Amino acid sequence: MGRPAKHSTDRLLDAAATLLAESGPAAVTMSAVARAAGAPSGSVYHRFPDRSALLSALWLRTLTRFQEGVLTTLAIDPPELAVRRTARHAVDWARRHPGDAAVVAAGAEELGAREWDDAARESTRRGNAAVQEAIADVTRRLGGGDDRVADRVILAVVDVPAAMIRRYLRSGRPIPSDAADLAERAAAALLMS
Numbered sequence: 001m002g003r004p005a006k007h008s009t010d011r012l013l014d015a016a017a018t019l020l021a022e023s024g025p026a027a028v029t030m031s032a033v034a035r036a037a038g039a040p041s042g043s044v045y046h047r048f049p050d051r052s053a054l055l056s057a058l059w060l061r062t063l064t065r066f067q068e069g070v071l072t073t074l075a076i077d078p079p080e081l082a083v084r085r086t087a088r089h090a091v092d093w094a095r096r097h098p099g100d101a102a103v104v105a106a107g108a109e110e111l112g113a114r115e116w117d118d119a120a121r122e123s124t125r126r127g128n129a130a131v132q133e134a135i136a137d138v139t140r141r142l143g144g145g146d147d148r149v150a151d152r153v154i155l156a157v158v159d160v161p162a163a164m165i166r167r168y169l170r171s172g173r174p175i176p177s178d179a180a181d182l183a184e185r186a187a188a189a190l191l192m193s
Contacts, residue, residue, distance in 0.1 A: 007039035009047050009057070016058045017099035021169075025110045028055060034039045055111040056120035060127075062103040066067075067127050069093055074134040074157070079141035080191055083156050086138075087187035090161035095175035105162075105169050142191070156187035 015036035019027045030051055034041040048054040052184050073089045076082040094101035103111075108124055116124075139153045168175045 007037055007043040010061075012039065012044055012047060012054075013058050013061055014099070016054060017062065017103050020058075020106060021099045021102035025055070025106050028135070030054065052112055052115040053117070056113075056116040058103060059108055059111050059113075060123050061118060062100045063124065063127050064153075065097075065100060066090075066093060066104055067131055070131055070157075071134050074131075076140050077141075079138045080188070082138050083142075083153055083191055084184045084187045086157040087161050088184040090157070091164055091175065091183040092180040094161075094165040095177070095179060098169070098174065101165055102169055103177075105166055152190045152193065156190040160186045160190070166189050 012033055016028045019032055019036055019176075030044050030050070031041055033039075034044045037043075044054070048057060068165045069089045070086055073086040074082050077081070077106055112125070113121060135153060135157060136150075138157075139150045142149055142153065144150055144153070162171065164179055164183055165175065168179070
């Protein structure tokens with residue numbers, strides 16, 4: 001039986017997320033992650049054969065964590081509450097996980113998605129498709145066969161929370177604790193208009 005890994009995959013990906021949040025995607029190199037995690041570079045290369053594999057693993061872990069909450073909140077009944085809670089979730093999640101929020105805000109393309117293997121691109125596609133279907137479902141539950149309802153739902157659960165999150169990430173300021181309340185109230189106002 002081998003000895004337990006001293007530098008776990010999560011620890012290395014946490015270091016990568018911190019580097020990205022502090023200095024952008026270009027700062028996430030194999031050697032920088034090793035230094036930030038206090039690990040030998042061999043530990044990084046043992047888990048990720050190259051930078052592309054590291055970045056795709058960072059993206060997929062972060063996307064999965066974020067989307068789990070989004071899918072849970074979008075399934076809430078009644079659908080008006082689902083929309084409000086999803087907007088709240090997005091901002092609250094970003095406040096609690098600023099490194100991961102920076103990964104999501106950077107986006108797959110900035111993390112070199114064109115160079116990822118097929119499995120990573122397919123996992124991203126499946127995760128995004130699940131969220132799109134959940135948004136379509138909540139829109140249907142709101143009685144929305146009309147594009148205006150769909151536009152309001154997307155504004156409420158995607159655009160407004162993303163804009164709030166980006167504003168704080170770009171300024172380097174932490175997201176305040178009342179930001180999730182603001183996102184939820186904005187979502188409710190969008191549904192009423």
